[in-house]
Amino acid sequence: MKRAALSYGVLIAAPVGEPHADAVAEWLTKKGVRVAYLCAGNFMHGSMSFTPACDYGPLPHERGGDWGFDEYTIWVRRLVTNRENLGSAPNLRDLCRSESASITAGIIAALMRNPKIRVSCVDKIDCAYLAEHKLLQLEVAGRLGISFPQSLVTNDPDEARGFLDEGPAVAKGLSGNIAISPIVSRLDADLVDAVRAIPVLLQREVDAVADIRLLVCGADVIAWRRDRSTDVHPDWRREDPDGKGFFQVDPPAGLAQSAINVVSALGLSTAVQDWVLDRSGQPWFLESNPQGAWLFLPNARRVAVPMFANHLIYARE
Incomplete structure (x- = not known):
């Protein structure tokens, strides 16, 4: 018809x-x-x-x-x-x-x-598909001179044990499914031998004081912060699954441009990113999700929805 x-x-x-x-x-x-x-x-x-x-x-x-x-x-x-x-x-x-x-x-x-x-x-499907891969995200961040936690992918228990001996570490799933440890968990001696089954991403744990979640739309960035207390789980989703601890802030100095650079280098125009701040105030890049969640964050309906909607309209220009 x-x-x-x-x-x-x-x-x-x-x-x-x-x-x-x-x-x-x-x-x-x-x-x-x-x-x-x-x-x-x-x-x-x-x-x-x-x-x-x-x-x-x-x-x-x-x-x-x-x-x-x-x-x-x-x-x-x-x-x-x-x-x-x-x-x-x-x-x-x-x-x-x-x-x-x-x-x-x-x-x-x-x-x-x-x-x-x-x-x-x-964004373009092929770019968004590749950009989902966290190992690529870390590679891109590193090539841009952006700090990210020391990382190792291995199925060798000796390598994993040596990594753990050098300092606190976490095990992180890459596919979104239940991996060696759901979401992110601290690496300990009981998990070291489990890497035999399949290579696992291990990362040095950052002594963080805050989580930062960013929404990037083109040249615009909105930031939210969630302060951490001591001895909390390294993944805020375990402690605060609804993200109620986040509040909107201005992006720390230089962070907005770093976030934009990562998104651009991945061939995208928008993404949701997770960073942490250490005790010296240095930001550490964790990941960039092309279709990440942001609507649950404070003021998102007031500030993020119009920003994203306008980004879609301006994409035609």
């Missing part, structure tokens, strides 16, 4: 109910920007159809109306846009996730190749 094209709109790849997507979409809509969702989800949540090589702007739609655009900004909030479970078997859940990611990525790639429309992507 031929659809009348509109001049411009924002297309958000996200599952149903993703809070960041919904918050930004609401702000854009109030400002008169047309928004559609790309969600390879369950039909009960809305229809989604796509025709390759069509003459009009392809129309994946979900909760966004029955229309197409001449020009898109695509925000890839999530590639896995279907979290449905078709049954109790884990393989069915995994099927929904993997198929939705393939469909979402394929439609975005097709939109970007369509000569009939103009597309800007925040």
Whole structure:
């Protein structure tokens, strides 16, 4: 069916109910920007159809109306846009996730190749995929002269034991799944032999006084700080899973530009980053997540949502 094209709109790849997507979409809509969702989800949540090589702007739609655009900004909030479970078997859940990611990525790639429309992507899928890898993030930070904790990836217990002998260390998962230790935990003698099963990222523990979370959008940076007490878990998510201890601050001197440089070097325009401050006030880079969470942070709906929404609009320029 031929659809009348509109001049411009924002297309958000996200599952149903993703809070960041919904918050930004609401702000854009109030400002008169047309928004559609790309969600390879369950039909009960809305229809989604796509025709390759069509003459009009392809129309994946979900909760966004029955229309197409001449020009898109695509925000890839999530590639896995279907979290449905078709049954109790884990393989069915995994099927929904993997198929939705393939469909979402394929439609975005097709939109970007369509000569009939103009597309800007925040951010490009291939860059965002590579930028998820924390070892690449550390490599980039180091090449930029940014301090990060001494790191070692090993499956050799002797190497792990030697690393631990040199000072306090943590074990960190890289895939988002339950690894040698969920999230981040201190390395101890009981965990050293466990590295035999699979290489593990070990990092020197920073004697930190505060956690810093940054939202980077182009040349704009918002910072939040969470002070640490003594003898706390090295990962704030264990101590404060809702992030209630964070408060908005001005970025420490030079930190905003370092954060922007990391994002740019990874081929992106936006990311959520975690840093820590040691007792001397020096910032240490931990990681940069292309699709990290920020809406839970104080004042995020007031300051971060408009900043991010405007970033999507300006991406077309």
